[in-house]
Amino acid sequence: MSNSIEKAAQRLEQLRQAGAQMPAAPAASSSPVSTPEPAFVPEPIRVQPATEAVSPSRPRAAMPVGSKAVKLDFERLTAAGFVTPTAPRSMVADQFRVIKRPLIDNATGKGASVVQCGNLIMVTSSMPGEGKSFTAVNLALSMAMEMDHTVMLVDADVARPSIMKVLGLPPGPGLLDLLVDDKLEMSQVLLRTNIENLTLLPSGSPHAQATELLASAAMTDLVDDMGKRYSDRIIIFDSPPLLLTTESRVLATHMGQIVMVVQAEKTLQSQVKHALSTIESCPVKLMVLNQARSSDQEAYGYGYGYGYGYGQGQREPAAEAEVQS
Structure with missing residues (x-):
């Protein structure tokens, strides 16, 4: 090492004698390897912070900022017999006010007893065509017009979805997409409506195993998550008929309340009893008799209590409901 330093010093002295301008201090303390470092090191230091500042902003820009907004046609819905914020007071609206009250009380812990998962409400029937989707939509609309409650309406009848069609909206991603893609966020498929307190979750993209997905562990996890994440929200599920498939029975095990729709002069008592079993x-079951004359109560034996009009058909509609626990 000392020989190298001496040789370097001798070389520098020769350069000075030859007339080269070489400062003494750098020559004594620097080595040939270290001289390029001052010019090289600052360059990555200047470039690297700029790269790190730009990169994280790209995924954030691509993330959805919120749920998609849709507009319900109130005039069209009112003409079809649905409860809307702009419709004049009607028998249908008044009767749904009566039907929804015990459901809301149970959902918010104001009922006679605490109902576990009371904010999860399933609307179903024994067989198809009894008016369950009509009831589910009207319940959701009526509850959403409450001052202090928000409502999510879920089309869980994945084999025969109808909620979007009833509301006059195009189909889109929803429940089934959440079940097959665990990376999909709820906010990416939820639809905000022009009723401030109402959001919609469509049935989603058609799937070959749609009914199996409804009875899967993924559905169980999703429903549990929805009930806990949206504990301040009432969630209404329009489910498949109980006697047509077994998926709705699996879904029912996660519900705090069930609304059972029965069509008068069509559904047999044996079917109703089988479905109820x-x-x-x-813990809580509400039974709604749909399209019934008041005199039909005794003949069919479905009970009495709260009623609402179906709003369709040629005869004057009426219905009855009986709260069961």
Whole structure:
């Protein structure tokens, strides 16, 4: 090492004698390897912070800022017999006010007893065509017009979805997409409506195993998550008929309340009893008799209590409901 330094010093002295301008201080303290470092090191230091500042902003810009907004046609819905904020007071609206009240009380812990998962409400029937989707939509609309409650309406009848069609909206991603893609966020498929307190979750993209997905562990996890994440929101599920498939029976095990729609002069008592036996585990059941004359009560034996009009058909509509626990 000392020989190298001496040789370097001798070389520098020779350069000075030859007339080269070489400062003494740098020559004594620097080595040939270290001289390029001052010019090289600052360059990555200047470039690297700029790269780090730009990169994280790209995924954030691509993330959805919120749920998609849709507009409900109130005039069209009112003409079809649905409860809307702009419709004049009607028998349908008044009767749904009566039907929804115990459901809301149970959902918010104001009922006679605490109902576990009371904010999860399933609307179903024994067989298809009894008016369950009509009831689910009207319940959601009526509840959403409450001052202190928000409502999510879920089309869980994945084999025969109808909620979007009833509301006059195009189909889109929704429930089934959440079940097959665990990276999809709820906010990416939820629809905000022009009723401030109402959001919609469509049935989603058609899937070959749609009914199996509804009975899957993924559905169980999703429903549990929805009930806990949206504990301040009432969630209404329009489910498949109880006697047509078994998926609705699986869904019923997660519900705090079930609304059972029965069509008068069509559904047999044996069908109603069979359907009720499949949802015995649910703590609260509300039974709604649809399209019934008042005189039909005794003949069909479905009970009495709260009523609402179906709003369709040639005869004057009426219905009855009986709260069961």
